[in-house]
Amino acid sequence: MKAPIARYLLVFLMLSLFGISVAQARSLPDFTDLVEENSAAVVNISTTLKGPENKMPPGMRNLPQIPEDSPFYDFFRKFLEEQPDGGGQPYEDNSLGSGFIISKDGYVITNNxxxxxxxxxVVRLVDRREFVAEVIGTDPRSDLAVLKIDGENLPTLKLGDSSKLKVGEWVLAIGSPFGFDHSVTAGIVSAKGRSLPKENYVPFIQTDVAINPGNSGGPLFNLDGEVVGVNSQIYSRTGGFMGLSFAVPINVVESVYQQLRDKGRVSRGWLGVLIQDVTRELAESFDMKRPHGALVARVLPDSPAAKAGVEVGDIIVNYDGEDIADSSDLPPMVGSTHVGSEVEVEIIREGNEKRLNLTIEELPDDDQTLANRGKPDKPDAANQLDISVRDLTESQREELELPENGVLVEEVGPGPGRAAGIRSGDILLMLNNTKVKNAEHFAELVGDLPTGKSVPVLVQRRGGPMFLAIKIDPE
Structure with a gap:
């Protein structure tokens, strides 16, 4: 009797395990219908580039491109440049990418x-039709471009709402990595609202979808077959996929597309401040319970912020009803605001909350920079911060646009100043929320600093302002 019972239990256990595996398999998404319904509107894009010079000998120009951070890059570059018969003559090079059709009359979206x-x-469809495309407009700040091909009743894709994406949600990409047309890869949303270096106006969608060179400009789909992003960048130390891919949210894409299609350029909102994150030490120095918001390190003259009364040292914690957790949250919000709109910002100033109303203006085309500063011969003041400073000359003040305040850091010893990150050549603009007028005034401010408590110090370095937190330890 015991043997049959044992066999029944074994069979029951196997069926149970099989049932679990079937249930798990059924829970995984099936992408086949999505791919079949949308592949026709995904296109391959090839471009002909005009290179200024080519020292690569004939017959070697079709070698695969080697990433600049590859350990073989310098070796091959040196080898090829030393080969004869290159002649340094101009030549035509090619690049590959992806894109998708957004309108039946032939508008195509890709990367800038x-x-x-x-x-x-040249735009090539899945049925192998090829069209020479016209570039309607490009937007380097969002890395987007709009093309136009001559066609009628072309297949198109349905756009979704990237604001509804959730971290962990399945997404799928179709593109042409390394020229392999209509390759399909899938993964999940890893994060939202990512800010990348030099890409302040795009809150990127981060995914683990395999994206490689050639996928750029292709669509990112949700499970409903809606485009939720345009694949744009990867993070890689090798030039290939390493699990970190970034897509421009489709809500940003739609706005850029409409502006490029209608007027050939993109206008963005502009506040006119340089900002930085609020660290734990800075939060303590500003008497904040927790670090959050965007700390204003500089207010540009005649900007919307300056006209509204925003001051250096203010911390913007809310913009037009949206809380600011990190400083990277603010630029996309401002950039997407229509020029001429009136918005309310909530700031923290000297520990008190304050609301200001301002009118958003258009972001200038060129970034504003400051001239390089000179370096005096001799410091004038020393103090318990172990920092030696001296007054700026009139010509230096004119070059740096600092008519009223600021002293030059000449030397930094192994004291609180160095621990805070102050360097020789920095311009000290404010100390403990007070503008530094000159070297003598700086010495007075240092003498009044509290011990055992972090205080903010505003420095200007390489033309850009930034706050640091400095603390004098009790003796």
């Missing part, structure tokens, strides 16, 4: 870097 400096852009 796919078509940048292109002499000719």
């Amino acid at each position: 870097h796919v078509v940048k400096d292109a002499r000719e852009v």
Whole structure:
């Protein structure tokens, strides 16, 4: 009797395990219908570029491109440049990318870097039809471009709402990595609202979808078959996929597309401040319970912020009803605000909350920079911060646009100043929320600093302002 019972239990256990595996398999998404319904509107984009010079000998120009951070990059570059018969003559090079059709009459969306400096852009459909495309407009700040091909009743994709994406949600990409047309890869949303270096106006979608060179400009789909992003960048130490991919949210894409299609350029909102994150030490120095918001390190003259009364040292914690957790949250919010709109910002100033109303203006085309500063011969003041400073000359003040305040850091010893991150050549603008007028005034301010408590110090370095937290330890 015991043997049959044992066999029954074994069979029951196997069936149970099989049932679990079937249930798990059924819970995984099936992408086949999505791919079949949408592949026709995904296109391959090839461009002809005009290179200034080519020292690569004939017959070797079709070698695969080697990433600049590859350990073989310098070796191959040196080898190829030393070969004869290159002649240094101009030549035509090619690049590959992806894109998708957004309208039946032939408007195509791709990345700006796919078509940048292109002499000719060719769009190839899945049925192998090819069109020479016209570049309607490009937007380097969002890395987007709009093309136009001559066609009627072309297949199109449905756009979704990237604001509804959730971290952990399945997403799928279709593109042409390394020229392999209509390759499909899938993964999940890893994070939202990512800010990348030099990309302040795009809150990127981070995914673990396999993206490689050639995928750029292709669509990112949700499980409903809606485009939720445009694949744009990867983070890689090798030039290939390493699990970190970034897509421009489709809500940003739609706005850029409409502006490029209607007027050939993109206008963005502009506040006119330089900002930085609030660290734990800075939060303590500003008497904040927790670090959050965007700390204003500089207010540009005649900007919307200056006109509204925003001051250096203010911490913007809310913009037009949206809380600011990190400083990277603010630029996309401002950039997406219509020029001429009136918005309310909530700031913290000297520990008190305050609301200001301002009118958003258009972001200038060129970034504003400051001239390089000179360096005096001799310091004038020393103090318990172990920092030696001296007054700025009139010509230096004119170059740096600092008519009223600021002293030059000449030397930094092994004391609180160095621990705070102050360097020789910095311009000290404010100390403990007070503008530094000159070297003598700086010495007075240092003498009044509390011990055992972090206080903010505003410095200008390489033309850009930034706050640091400095603390004098009790003896």
